[in-house]
Amino acid sequence: MERDYLTNLLPLHLFLREADKILKNNPDCRYAVTATDLSNFKYINDLYGMAEGNRTIQEMAEKFFSGNPRCILASRPYADQFRSLIAIGDVSQDEEVAIITNMNTEFTEYIQKRYPNIYFHVYTGLYIIEDNSEGIRSACDKAHFAKKCFKGNLSVTCGIFDSNAYKDSSNVMRLTHEFQSARERDSVYVYYQPKCSASTGEFIGAEALGRIADKDGNIISPGEFIPVLERTGIIGDFDDIIMEKTFADIRRWIDNGGNVKPVSLNISRIQFLKPGLIDKILALQKKYDIPSRLIELEITETTFIESVDFIDDTARELRRHGFTIDVDDFGSGYSSLSLIATLPADTIKLDCSFARQCLDNDKGVILLSGIINILKSIGFDIICEGIETERERQRIMELGCDKIQGYYYDRPMPSASFEEKYITKQ
Structure with a gap:
């Protein structure tokens, strides 16, 4: 049988073949798979x-x-x-981790003495097979994943497979692929949700919201894919597509003589901190010839607070070009009113959860009323998000907020539906 020239171990393809045979022929035996690595090995060479x-x-x-x-x-x-397949018999998971940890520590100390100029770390990912019909490839993948989870953590020499972390990682890969595929199919869409006057119901603006569809045309929940795009750093690509399509929609509405109102765009923290955002927006404005007054840029309260120095300069420059800056999700973070008062913004959007909690009790109503009055007195426009009922609309209007957004008026809808309902002049 073919062997590795250096170690006399099996090449990977034979290891996988023979291990599958063992698992199949011994369904009642307990096995584990390990993935072991030696950090900084290259420096020995x-x-x-x-x-x-x-x-x-x-x-x-x-x-x-x-x-x-x-x-x-x-x-x-x-x-x-x-990679290895080991027979663990009646050894518990904790006992197996201890055995491998001791072996790794012993070998690390041994070679550390021989090569004192290099810092070594022998580390192993461990996956205990629960069902021998699973297949060795899957087991090896899970052992490798366990190893990757603590790579660089020098205090750990053996890590056990975590099914929840694995599912999360798989979900990240799936949704990243969904976005990339949707982009190639031109299945990244802009949905619009209207903003209305609480007192008259008049349409006064809209928020552009990005959506992606899978290969069957089903819309994937933004609550599912947005956090993944943020974690993987590709949210900026998503932002770029939504900005371009929104500018194009506004241009078409203007050309068709529509009832065009300001549209707000969500700008992610990653996008806002990347160089070139201002140039990108100005280039889109020039390309589509859109008046600045029709574009509002939304930045979350948390993003503003965590990156205030950098964002402050960018926001001020965008305002100098005539764009409106909105602070989104106000009340979801921990900013102080004194800090908010210094922000270069025009509009405060009250977080729907914060507003709803306040409306549920008398003290909350007093607090919300005070916040609205303070913000208005220092020059901010106020919009309350997430309004769903007539009671909520009435209460928020009584507290001095006349601009609202929420299911009470309409859910986010595809561009064509929104254009027909709100933009096209009857």
Whole structure:
């Protein structure tokens, strides 16, 4: 049978084949899969030569695998990375972690003495197979994932597979792929939700909201994909598409003689902190010839507070060009009114959860009334989000807020539906 020239371990394809056979033929036996790595291995080759690097790999293979009676099969897929199938019998999860931790610590100390100029870390991801019909490839993937979860954490030498973290990681990959595919299919859409006068019901503006559709045309909840795009850093790409399409829609509405009102765009923290945002917006304005008064830029309260120095300059420059700046989700963070008073913004959008909680009790109503009056007195326009009932509309209007947004008037809707209902002049 083919063997690795250096360690005499199986090549990966044979390891996978033989391990699957073992699992299939021994359904009642308990096994675990490990993924083991040696950090900074390359520096042995660089500082001490290839012969010393080979020696270290051979010693790892002997200690952890060839010379380990509990190891059934092992492979070296890459230079200093190993996979193994071990029989664990009645050993508990905690006991197995302790066994591997001790082995890793012993070997780390051993080679650290031999190569004192390099800091080493032997670390292992452990996956205990619960169902032997699962398949070795899946088990190896999970062991590798367990190892990746604590890579760089030098205080940990063995980490156990976490199913919740794995599901979260898989979900991130799935939704990232959904966005990339939607972009290629031109299935990233702009939905619009109207803003209305609480007293008259008059349409006074709208918020542009990004949506993506899967390959079957189903809209994926923004609460599901937005956090993923933010975590992966590609929310800026999403923002760019929504901005471009919104500017194009406004241009079309103007050309068709529509009832065009200001539209607000959500700008993510990542987008706001990237150089070139102002130039990007000005380029879109020039391309579509849109008056600045028709564009409002929304930045969350948290983003404003956490990055106030940088955002302050950018927001002031955008206002100098005639754009309106909105502070979104006010009340969801922990900013003080004194800090809010210094922000270069025009409109405060009250967070729907904050406003609803305040409206539920007398003290909350007094608090909300005071906040609205203070903000209005220092020159802010106020919009209350998330209004869904007649009672909420009436109460918020009595407290001095006449501009509202929420399901009471309309849900977010596709561009064509919004245009027909609110933009096209009857």
